[in-house]
Amino acid sequence: MRDVSIIGIGQTPVGEHWDKSLRELAYQALLAAMQSAGVERVDALYVGNMLSGELTAQEHLGALIADFAGLRGIEAIKVEAACGSGAAALRVGYMAVASGLCDLVACIGVEKMTDQQGSTVTSALAMAADAEYEALQGLTFVSINALLMRRYMHEYGYRKEDFANFAINAHANAVNNPYAMFRSPITAAQFAEAKPIADPINLLDSSPIADGAACVILAPTSIAREFTDKPVRVRAIAIATDTLAVHDRRDPLYLEGGALSAQKAYAMAGVGPADIDVFELHDAFTIMSALSLEAAGFAPRGQGVRLAMDGEIGLNGRIPITTMGGLKARGHPVGATGMYQIVEVAQQLREEAGLNQVKNAQLGMAQNIGGSGATVVTTILERI
């Protein structure tokens, strides 16, 4: 197996892009990444996306984007794993380069959600859950997370406001990210008064749907410096799965897929949670931040919220998370989110995070979650 590095990164602003189609967003991110790497062609293109068929009546994104980007002829396919699609596409690109089958690979995450009405998007997102036994009962994605949050509060004795710092931290960091959707800070008082959307989840527990695309270019580490003086090495990338439905889990409050994928990634990289300087986690809802911190080994069971309450998740904290705004404030274009996380970790390791730069960040991790935890992709990146 060959060692693999990221040699270029690109992203579009996250938001409501009324004027741009899915293919234009993907091309914009791809072009930025290719220019960042100084390449004019790649051997293959892997596109992470969840909902293009449902929301834009367009599938077959590999060929579509390759053609639109002037790369007709190359290998190009779509990779789907619900909200974990972005990092799943990186995993496929990683395998292509590590195996020696491809030298230069582009991995894109792209989603176009704002063309559709709320109920259409709500139904589409619910497709990440079990269609016959969760969605058929009228469950929405937010209500599944609400079930987890209420039980978590019940078992471990937390109050709603104990989750506030996850959202406050994300918004504070998004202020300095020009690509973020919500660049305004929020206060604990605003969190307390936020409109409930599926009790106990309120509007400020939840990440917004959005349009966006992000992209990285991969190459063998052995030639990475021919393209950039700031390569970022992929130390590990691992996917693990759990039951699609929450009710089938051994313990709904434990992300077994998250723990398994983190353990695989730690083993592959030969590191542990104490070695990680920055962690981009999947804060689709504040409860997911807590569960992800626990699954990835940063907190014991039931203690993930404590890290937020104790101020350990800030840029100078014990484990900085959502350093560019996270899903909450950067925005959550579902199939693109995993690739945004990778780009943001790379920004930190390339010292390109501006005012949000985590001092001396050497090792960064991202955890991208599909559905309510059925697919989890953990990636560990290193500055070299």
Next chain:
Amino acid sequence: MEVARYWRTTKQRYQLVGEKCPQCGRRIFPPRDVCPVCGHEARTAVQFSGKGEVYSYSVVHVAPEGYEKFVPYIVALVRLAEGPLVTAQLTDVDESEVWIGMPVEMVTRVLREDGERGMLIYGYKFRPALPVNNQAPQAAAQPMRTPLPKANGVHPEPVLQAAMP
């Protein structure tokens, strides 16, 4: 177009028919072809009692297509007496009256409605169980078959093991 899809799961939805693993005895709902505990083929159909208690709950205000006319509605994870969790709506109860641990029982109701001339899809929902003193003595004395996990802060073991027969 979707009639067959709904028809395939009518036994589960109308009668809460799941399975019992012939190898390890685990009760399984929803039914699946392989026992999640021991990996044995699971084919023995078992009808569940429909009794259980609320494990967690929330309320849907923004509904998916086909559910709009029912909002707001209460959704829950229900721990069935036989062990498995099931995802379902609660009915015949106000949100303010629901609590974690509340005893519930299954009823059959309309789940979704597809358009004005579309199909009505029926299935299980759960309502508050009748008070114990209103039930027949032998029914009231019948214990839950499996101990439910205690809400005491930390699970010493995954719930699945605590719920195994």
